[in-house]
Amino acid sequence: MTGYALRRLGGALIVLFLLSVLVYLLFYVAPGDPARLACGPRCNAEQIRQVQDQLGLNEPLLTQYLHFLQGVVSGRDYSTGTGVLHCHAPCFGLSYQNDQPVTELLSARLPVTASLALGAMVLWLLLGVGTGLLSALRRGGTTERVLTVLTLTGTATPVFITGLLLLMIFCAYLQWLPFPTYVPLTEDPEQWAWNLLLPWTALALLESAKYARLTRSATLETLAEDHIRTFRAYGVRERTVIGRHALRGALPPVIALNAVDLGAMFGGAMLTETLFGLPGIGQLLVHSVRSVDLPVVVGAVLAIGAAVVLAGAVADVLYALADRRVTLT
Amino acid sequence: MSDLQETGVWRRLRARPSAVVAAAVLAVLALFALGAPLLSALEGQDPTTYHDSLIDSARGGVPLGPYGGIGADHWLGVEPGTGRDLFARLLYGARISLLVALGATVVQVLIGVTIGLAAGFGSRFVDTVLSRFTDVMVALPMLVFGVALTAVVPADFPRPLLLIIVIGLLSWGGTSRIVRAQTLSLKKLDYVAAARLGGSRPWRVARRELLPALAAPVITYAAILVPMNMVVEASLSFLGIGVRPPASSWGQMLSTATTWFRADPTYVLLPAACLFVTVLAFTVLGDALRTALDPRERSRLRVGTRGGSRGAERATTKGAAV
Numbered sequence: 001m002t003g004y005a006l007r008r009l010g011g012a013l014i015v016l017f018l019l020s021v022l023v024y025l026l027f028y029v030a031p032g033d034p035a036r037l038a039c040g041p042r043c044n045a046e047q048i049r050q051v052q053d054q055l056g057l058n059e060p061l062l063t064q065y066l067h068f069l070q071g072v073v074s075g076r077d078y079s080t081g082t083g084v085l086h087c088h089a090p091c092f093g094l095s096y097q098n099d100q101p102v103t104e105l106l107s108a109r110l111p112v113t114a115s116l117a118l119g120a121m122v123l124w125l126l127l128g129v130g131t132g133l134l135s136a137l138r139r140g141g142t143t144e145r146v147l148t149v150l151t152l153t154g155t156a157t158p159v160f161i162t163g164l165l166l167l168m169i170f171c172a173y174l175q176w177l178p179f180p181t182y183v184p185l186t187e188d189p190e191q192w193a194w195n196l197l198l199p200w201t202a203l204a205l206l207e208s209a210k211y212a213r214l215t216r217s218a219t220l221e222t223l224a225e226d227h228i229r230t231f232r233a234y235g236v237r238e239r240t241v242i243g244r245h246a247l248r249g250a251l252p253p254v255i256a257l258n259a260v261d262l263g264a265m266f267g268g269a270m271l272t273e274t275l276f277g278l279p280g281i282g283q284l285l286v287h288s289v290r291s292v293d294l295p296v297v298v299g300a301v302l303a304i305g306a307a308v309v310l311a312g313a314v315a316d317v318l319y320a321l322a323d324r325r326v327t328l329t
Numbered sequence: 330m331s332d333l334q335e336t337g338v339w340r341r342l343r344a345r346p347s348a349v350v351a352a353a354v355l356a357v358l359a360l361f362a363l364g365a366p367l368l369s370a371l372e373g374q375d376p377t378t379y380h381d382s383l384i385d386s387a388r389g390g391v392p393l394g395p396y397g398g399i400g401a402d403h404w405l406g407v408e409p410g411t412g413r414d415l416f417a418r419l420l421y422g423a424r425i426s427l428l429v430a431l432g433a434t435v436v437q438v439l440i441g442v443t444i445g446l447a448a449g450f451g452s453r454f455v456d457t458v459l460s461r462f463t464d465v466m467v468a469l470p471m472l473v474f475g476v477a478l479t480a481v482v483p484a485d486f487p488r489p490l491l492l493i494i495v496i497g498l499l500s501w502g503g504t505s506r507i508v509r510a511q512t513l514s515l516k517k518l519d520y521v522a523a524a525r526l527g528g529s530r531p532w533r534v535a536r537r538e539l540l541p542a543l544a545a546p547v548i549t550y551a552a553i554l555v556p557m558n559m560v561v562e563a564s565l566s567f568l569g570i571g572v573r574p575p576a577s578s579w580g581q582m583l584s585t586a587t588t589w590f591r592a593d594p595t596y597v598l599l600p601a602a603c604l605f606v607t608v609l610a611f612t613v614l615g616d617a618l619r620t621a622l623d624p625r626e627r628s629r630l631r632v633g634t635r636g637g638s639r640g641a642e643r644a645t646t647k648g649a650a651v
Contacts, residue, residue, distance in 0.1 A: 015465055022465075027481055152616075156609040158560050160567050160583060161601045164590055172591040267470060271564055275587060285473065286568050289480040301477045308470045 005317045012313035019305045020072075024065050027298050054078065068093070092299030097291060102299035106281060112182050113280035116203070116272065117265035119196055121258065123204035128211025129254060135212065136219035137242065147212065154209030163202035163275045170198060180276040199276045203269060207261060214257055215250050222249025252322035256315040263311020267304030341621040348617035351610040358607055362423040369417035372404055376421045377575045380412030388592070397595030408585070409593045418577040419603060425578040426607070429492045430559035436497025437558075438551050441504025442543065446535050448505070449512025460509065467502035472564060474499055479570045488572050492565060496558050504554070507546050515542055545622045552615035556608045563604055579604040 043051070051057075055078075057064070070076060071091035078085045078094060087094060092102040135147040170177045180198055183191040222228060223246050231241050270282035277283075281300060288296035342348050361368065369375055383403070384390045390410040397406030397415070405416040448459035475495045482491055515521055515538075524534045563580030565571035572578040574585075582600040590597050 015468055018465055019469070023477075026478070152612065153609065156556065156612050157605055158563055158567075158608075160564070160587075161605060164583065164586065164597050164601065168590050168594055168597060172594075264470060267473065270472065270476065270568060274568055285476060286570070289476050289570060292480050294480070297477050297480050301473060304470055304473045309468050312468060 001321070004320060008313045008316055009310075012309050015309050016306055019309070020069070020302060021065070023298055023301055023305070024068060027294050092302065093295035095288075095296050096293045097296075102295050105284060105296060106299060106303055109279055109281045109284050111184065112278055113266060113269070113273070113282065115182075115185060115192065115196060116199055116269060116278060116280060117262060119193075119200040120203035120207070120265065120269075121262055123200050124207040124211060124261075125254075125258065127204055128208035129215045129250075131208065131212040132215025133219060133242075133247070133250070136216045136223070139220070147216075151209040151212045154205055154212075157206065158271070159202055159206045159269075160271050160275050162205050163199070163272060166198050166202055167275075180278065182278050199272050199278060202275075203265075203272055210261075211254060211257065214253055218250035218253050219246050222246045225249070252319050255322050256319035259311050259315035259318055260308075263307045263309075263314075266311075267307040338618075338621045342617055345617050345620075347613050348621075351613040351617070354606060354610040355614065358423060358610075359427065361420055362427050365417075365420035365424055368420055369414070372414070372416055374403065374414035374417045376413060376417035376577060378413065380407055380414075383407050383412040384409065391589075391592045397593050399595070405599060406595055408582075409589045409596055410585070413575075415596070415599060418582065419579070419599060422577040422579045422582060422600065423603065423607075425489055425572055425576065426559055426562060426580075426604070429489055429496070429562040429578075430555050430611075432489075432493035433496035433558040433562070434551050434554045436493060437501040437504055437554055438547060440497065441501035442508050442540075442547060444501065445505040445508025446512055446539065446543075449509040449516065450531060450535055450539070456509075459505075463502045463505050463509075466499070467506070469499065471496075471499050472561060475561065475565055476568060476570055479565070488576065492562055492571055495565075496561050500554075500557075504547065504550055507550055508543055511543055511546055512539060515539055549615075549619045549622050552611070552618045556611035556615065559604070559608055559611065 059067075067076065071087065071089070071093065073089060075089035076087050076091045078087060085094070085099070087101045088103065090103055092106075094101055095105060131147055131151070135144050135151075138144050167179070171179050177198055178195060180195045183195055185192045223242075228241060228245060231245060232238075267281065269280070270286055272278070273280040273283040274286055281303065285297065285300040285304070287293075288300065342352075380403075383393055384407065385393050390412075392407045392409055392412070394400060394406075397409070399406040403414050403416065405414075405419065407413060408415055408418060444459055444463065448456045448463070451459070478495050478499075479491065521534065521538050524538050525531075529537070562571060562578065563583070566578045566580030567584045569584055572581045574581065579600040583597070583604070586597040586600065
């Protein structure tokens with residue numbers, strides 16, 4: 001088991017390394033001139049040359065990439081003309097906009113993204129697993145058909161449409177909820193939850209459709225298995241059969257999918273954060289793309305990529321742990 | 330196509346009312362998109378002219394009149410802030426949404442089939458390299474990468490083409506995996522072995538023996554890709570990095586609508602309804618096509634295998650844009 005987990009995580013690290021090469025090549029080598037972007041629109045040739053020196057853009061490509069990797073692993077120093085600015089590990093460079101280390105920018109936004117992701121997760125698990133279970137137990141009936149249509153609708157609706165409709169209903173028409181502004185949990189827990197309720201709901205409605213389908217199919221599979229029939233034949237109460245045994249069979253895939261989704265969310269829910277104006281990692285990426293702030297783009301993409309790739313590895317390990325029938329190779 | 334008819338695919342598709350309705354909706358939509366210049370000429374409007382007289386500048390540019398200025402001149406009202414005609418903008422938006430969704434699917438299928446065939450049919454080394462490459466591509470958060478890629482492309486590059494390329498290049502992994510798996514199992518069949526032993530070159534075997542057999546699974550998967558791509562296009566445009574004004578797409582309109590949802594609900598509801606109905610129609614049709622093309626699906630008693638359902642869920646995971 002430990003061996004499998006280590007191999008799977010090792011594989012994830014290799015993917016991450018390849019990702020860093022790919023991202024680096026794409027953004028620093030392809031079109032455009034990083035020095036011109038870093039310097040700003042009103043720079044003359046002399047100033048651009050200075051920036052090139054500072055950022056080491058005249059060195060061979062491999063050297064540049066190694067410096068970048070070194071920065072990620074152990075930090076890096078930048079000369080600012082007047083002094084030296086140390087960028088702590090993991091260092092993804094400095095923002096072109098305000099010379100702030102990318103890592104600081106990212107970590108300042110992590111609480112927002114984490115609040116959004118974790119709250120939404122609780123909602124989508126309750127909603128999705130509940131719906132899926134109900135749909136599996138009422139197989140063939142009207143309830144199942146209604147639930148199938150609802151989950152299909154849920155998947156077909158992009159999150160910004162659901163979000164806009166929620167805003168129109170609860171914010172503009174009924175005026176029950178404020179237009180979301182992020183209030184830190186440590187400052188005012190009640191306002192924190194109140195403001196995040198709409199974004200959580202929008203995300204949960206989208207995600208829960210997936211969980212409903214997964215729970216439904218997994219529960220049906222388990223219910224068709226021999227040991228369930230044996231339990232029933234022994235006269236175990238139906239509530240116990242479903243609550244304890246059928247649900248257990250449905251759990252491994254749900255746990256695995258949840259790990260993947262949570263990883264993606266931690267990388268930032270770009271659309272949700274943009275719609276509701278939440279200053280999370282996803283919004284940071286969108287803003288930095290609009291202002292062509294390459295170090296922030298690269299840092300955010302790598303951070304998000306890391307979250308997603310590691311979550312995938314964790315999901316596989318969790319799946320294997322939760323389901324004894326999976327043979328490990 | 331004759332292969333498909335013989336297996337009764339059309340008959341089975343027609344037997345499902347939901348599939349027929351979805352196909353009809355999409356046919357109407359395609360007509361609207363193709364006839365956009367004609368229809369907006371019929372209305373007497375175009376998608377880019379500003380109508381300052383139709384918006385209330387004292388209230389920040391909210392359209393005058395009820396429901397976003399719906400009337401005889403402007404059938405679906407005008408855009409808040411600019412007064413551009415909404416009917417025309419929705420029609421031209423449909424063109425972009427469909428063009429990008431279908432174009433990106435073509436790119437994905439071409440790349441996916443090529444790489445999948447090469448991996449399944451090539452040497453073990455080729456297979457390993459290509460399969461690992463596919464793994465990396467599948468692991469990438471597609472929307473994140475799409476967003477980031479647009480940062481390094483010059484601003485004057487045509488946006489619909491850029492969207493087709495970006496979406497197409499980033500998510501061919503699923504197609505490639507399916508084609509590889511199919512090729513590996515087809516390779517073992519006698520008729521393929523016969524063709525190889527008969528001295529046909531690999532390329533000829535791939536084209537004449539394998540490709541026809543790959544049609545059904547590839548079509549099935551492509552049908553799922555279309556609505557996904559449509560959502561990705563709308564998402565990128567919603568984030569302000571896809572289609573930009575004065576051009577319109579439904580996602581771009583929804584992006585502007587975020588500032589107007591209080592004052593002008595019509596402006597939110599129209600593009601949202603268009604996008605929702607189209608994506609739903611494509612999804613329903615794709616689902617029906619999958620059922621019609623898969624003989625096993627005919628049995629209502631079928632209980633999916635664990636691996637199968639999990640694989641399917643994995644494939645949809647990437648589609649969810651958050």
